[in-house]
Amino acid sequence: MNDVDRRTLIGRGAAVAGAAVAATAVAPALLAAPAAAAPAARTPRAAGATIGPDDARYPLLTTGNNQRFVARPDYIKMITSAADAEAALEQAFKDRKRISVRSGGHCFADFAAHADTEVLLDFSPMTAVGYDERMRAFTVEPGARLLNVYETLYKGWGVAVPGGICYSVGAGGHVSGGGYGLLSRAHGLVSDHLYAVEVVVIDAQGKARTLVATREQDDPHRELWWAHTGGGGGNFGLITRFFFRSPGARGTEPADQLIKPPSTVLVSALDLPWEELNETRFTRLLKNWGAWHEEHSAPASPYRHLSSLFNVSAKAHGSLGMFTQVDAGVENAEGLLDAFLAAVLAGTGLKPRALARPNGELPAMPGLHTPRRMPWLQATRLVGTDNPTITNPTSRGAHKSGYMRKNFTDHQVAALYKHMTRADFHNPDTMLVLFSFGGQVNALAPDATANAQRSSAFKMCFQTFWSEQKDDDFYLGWARGLYEDFFARTGGVPVLDERTDGCYINYPDRDVADPERNTSGVPWQKLYYKDNYPRLQQVKKRYDPTDFFRHSLSVELPRR
Template sequence: MAMVRRSFALSLLAAFLAVLHRAASAAPAAPSPDTASFLRCLAADLPPQVVHTNASPSYASVLESSIKNLLFVTPATPTPVAIVAAADASHVQAAVRCGARHGVRVRPRSGGHDYEGLSYRSLSAARPFAIVDLAALRAVRVNAARRTAWVGSGATLGELYYAIANRSARLGFPGGVGPTVGLGGHLSGGGFGLLLRKHGLAADHVVDAVIVDAEGRLLDRAAMGEDLFWAIRGGGGGSFGVVLRWKLRLVRVPATVAVFAVHRPRNQSATALLARWQRVAPALPRDVFLRVVLQNQDAQFQSLYLGTCAGLVATMAGRFPELGVTPRDCIEMMWIESVLYFAFYGTAKPRELLLDRGAGPERYFKAKSDYVSEPVPSHVWESAWSWFLRDGAGLLILDPYGGRMAGVSPSATPFPHRRELYNLQYYGFWFENGTEVSEKHVGWIRGLHREMEPYVSKNPRGAYVNYRDLDLGVNGDDDGGVGGYEKARAWGEMYFKANFERLAAVKAKVDPHDFFRNEQSIPPLPSSRKGLSYKGNY
């Protein structure tokens, strides 16, 4: 009996020590939200003109100033308790410190293009949050001699392209097509555009950055360390801190580039051309980018070539003669003119259009994405045309990879999809209000996405974080625990594959309280997993 009692006592002691160990190794809990104290803190630490609350006459206009999706401009959408329209790094630092002290999380917003609006809205009103709006931090300083630029996160891609072109006709940057996209969000997700086959991702050309971390410290690359610098170049916005500005390495562009946009209807061999395109486009010379947009019963083939029309037409004749590109289809122009051509669908557009940031939300939209590892069978594309005859049909955009993308390791940055053939974006937009209208368009996107599942990347099925999609899953209420991490893997590994765990390890190091948190932010890696599966430097 004495042996039994001693064994039982030892078991209780072991259990008690295990509880103590877990408590000691866990990060201290974040403070409960105290909105009133948070607002008093902002009032004490910031100029009144940069703080907008529900009581401010300017609140609605500032909130909607860079929202792009009308889906999230509704009375039912949970909105921030305050918007800090930061005009200086110290404003961001004060907002973060006040938020951390009083339990009010901060969400950074640059251009407002976040497809699910997570930079300015929440799915639940239960937990108050604030926005740090970076639109005023938009300075662009180009050093043409060094081929670099320091750019504020609130600058748009259009403003960056405009500034580069005003300094040099022979420099460019491999960013996206949309000129109103905010640079901060674009780089945070990796960022790709028409130069990706020649120069890779936009984030590949970040050489330094300045970030406000969860403690309100201002850190450059040397101070933040290489782990955090790795994470912010593709790990998604809103997880690790507020990046204020980025130092970019610019790329050389030729004096003349060539473009074309040719339409091939379904009844003129569009299916066969599309099936052939899958094999040709990723294997073309790096100077050629050839994408496809499918809409209605039409396939539009769009190309940018870093050279003359003679070179582009000859390349198409040799590599893709079935497309039938002729010299009449091709237009020569400067690189900055090609930016305008693809952004605004035409020639002779003034450069100043790139400076137009838009006038608030004008449409409703929803998007999803896939990656394609093996060519999709021709019969699948033939069947897909019927989807474009349905009420509520949207469009598909197919962007080829290969070239420079295939030569970079999938772990070089958090963006892991470099070896895929192409990215597939499902996109729908509409202008009428109403639940029935929205469900019709969103249903079309979700239905076609399900239809394509057997033919796209698997284990996990891939997705692009800058085409954010809450259908993939959302974070739960478990702040920083094992359950929260495991739940986040559902969506996290689709965006980041094996890089997700390393991102979570960086998060645990730089933001263990999970202050920078939204419905699809990176969770901290639980202490029970550290050193067991991820072996990196954290």
Template sequence: MAASPIEVGSKDARYEALRRGFNQRWIAKPDFVVVATTADDVVSALSKFCGNPANSERRITVRSGGHCYENFVSSGDVGVIIDVSQMNRVYFDPEMDAYCIEAGATNWHSTTQLYRSTGLALPGGSCYSVGLGGHISGGGYGLLSRDFGLTVDYLYAVEVVTVADGKTPKKTVACKDSTDASLRDLWWAHTGGGGGNFGVITRYWFRGLRQPPAQVLARSVAWEWKDFLARPDLFKSLVRRYGQFFEYENNGTLPAASFGTYKYRDLFTLLKLTHMSSGKVGLIIQLDGVKKDSVQRLEAFMNWITADFKTGDTYHVEETPLDQAIGEHPAMGSLFIPTRLPWLTATQSINDSGSPNRCGKYKSAYMTKGFTEHQIDAIHRHLTDASYSNPDALVQVDSYGGAINDMGTEETAVPQRSSVMKLQYQAYWTWGTDADKNGVYDYVDAEQDPEIAGPHLRWIRNFYQDVYRPTGGVPAVVDPAYPATKDANTDGCYINYPDVDISDTKLNTLGQPWHQLYYKSSYERLQRAKKLWDPHNIFRYAQSIAVPKTT
């Protein structure tokens, strides 16, 4: 007889840790947390939950890494959390002729276990503790993606515990080449449709994975805000030229006078535009270090984006080491001098835990072109807002495009295949106020005093709305039904950086629905998969795929 899965209830010492993830804004009060070690544990947990009529108004949710930007996993209506983090094996499956990665594995699990044993890599994210259960199902990208594409571009199959009849869970394996169309829909839905929509993901299989370069060239650099405050035009020049570089690179129109015949598909960068209270703006760079022209290409890129920083022999803005943590990445002062490192070593150097355990709010945007002058002015205005002070508030601008844009818009559920940058707006804070006067800081303080989060939420919301004011406060998808989007240089939002604000008509005055901003025209097929595999809406949250209404 199979053993029952581990259930961690409120009297267990582990309960406090397991009912929350990294983001301390969201803390659930479930009856218990199931620590699943096999897919059978997941089946058992779902059977128990669905068999209890008292759970009809409560949710069952699933967590792998626990980065949880919104309260989709942890909220007051959650009855059970299934934690799959113990399901973290990475191995070759000869029956599938594919590499299998279990849903509880993290970016770091997949990186180390795959690379050390096979020399291959999944082009996953730069925060090593992010769980692949959600990372992959939302599309997944990282420092190799401009060269290799998205994680889902290699997805061959997925194992999901589904409950199509609302009562009886079963393990379902859906393949890219399944003969059953409903299974192909289920596979496709996991190539960018987001986690927690159709069932509990337990395993992924991948084919065609590639070898990363043996060595990469890495560099980090920072510029002091005091210099930019003295010369706002130079801050704006940095943002403008950074965006132009990736727009021109994507279009094949980089100026020959600056770049000759250089190619940059292997270049990945993260520009960290912090609030001025941080003291420094940062930039992290990685490109293939095996190519003979890597050093020259890096220098040409840096010269281009900082072209206005120097007049003659006079530097108006000096380069400094990135010697402090910014956002979700650690200090990297040792990479101030361009450094050639083995790919795995560099990955460990650039990666961090994904963020300390603190509260956070996030927003996102895909960009199909460089920044407009309105956007540049708005970015500068909010990053120099003297009424707000938070060194952990920023907008991170990731390079995008390259191999990502080689894939067709309908081949996966990720339809944004023409963007050149992806933005992540971030604000972090700690409780910092003993609201209940008990001598300690904890989540109860935030429950008693919502204004602890108030300044941070107002800042990031105002920032976002201002940047996208011409399109109703959101990074719109171009659509003739919304005339304001005609000249938009944006293409919606990233489902793995979920943001409930885009569902709020007071904050999204364009009226373009949240599902169009995430999924564009993919949403109809995602709804078809939802109707087939979760018609009873067992798996739901504030922005889950809706079961289509029967006409």
């Protein structure tokens, strides 16, 4: 899962089709770059379908990956191009219809599917991935799923973006919310490689226009680019295309414009049985994992090429699961992996087993109890394409996040143990997912992009999945109880202090905006965006002056 980015902000979509776009080359540009060339024109596409309540497709398209949230729009408009988006946006504005936006993957909250939706704009038909020679950048449309992005970029040019694990996450929300994955400790966030974004915006008179905003210092729309490097989707306009070029890229060869993933990786997948755990061993295990990440979170750490995903699953599941990947091409890759595993298991007395069945974010990987080398894309497919818990399109879910700057406290581990071992809790599809963070993610200043969390050691996602609406109160109560107990010292949320660093917008949680649940006195905007929020508001004021794009945690217009 990594990210709504791991997550996109949005519902369901189609598979990706690769499409290279040819134009004239541009000269090398980056630190002292000239103004960006205009992107190459695309072949006109037919307008997308309009789907009303009587259409057989309507029930499918009114909800997303989290079945807690269902919309009842007057119609759903499938978007196929920027021109199609402009026309749909102007019509909704003219009709005074409340819109929501979906790009095609996952959404934890009600951003796309909510009760006030009158027109749902669905970008899942826009799945192309290619290369624009004029922009000297790779193009990704918002409905593209992550695995298809990886396949097209790597097979076509040998490049990648450091995106999330889960194959079915859509690019639209994943990128605009920051986006990260197993390559992020070595290469930063996905949004750190965003060169430009094509966005359809609408003015106060209801006139839509398509803008291309780049990171070039002299671009008059640079702030609009900046807002899409972690400011979240559904806030400023309709994203119709991303352009990726890594900072520092030189020359005109496409293969030199983005990062190159490892040719091969060394991977390990372990099952840690609950039957061998008591509270003492559990505490030692969690603190070992947290201490290692706190020690090795610096940008230049020799361990920046190693990332771990640790599913601390509820006792009802029967075991915990841990997946670790290290670039097999770096010096002493085997030694780095061995040292990491030894540090995590030290003093626990645990005897890891093969990961023979799915565990939370991880599919079954029974052949990796002993570390194994494999091609990077093969490992990406292995860990990301067979996960019935995360990709189940019929489930309901609760999700909460937190960035950790330092190791767990005694109270936090005790709270986690208490709630994960509750005698009345029998749901195996429940977990705290711990993600390696830091490394090159921490190389940028907090205001270099809209994603302000640049000093964390690891990231957390508290989540549980269930199937029946009648069980909502029980599972939401459990998730809230754990989260608020875990952060009891700071008012039930991860405040901005020496230990924690707020929340991740691609794991949106409406509870942090509820003063009955968040008693810290720190507003939700600060938790997600820190000191970048006022700047995001100014972007909102300029490009969405009527607050036409809004959802339950959207960027608000400044009060003056």
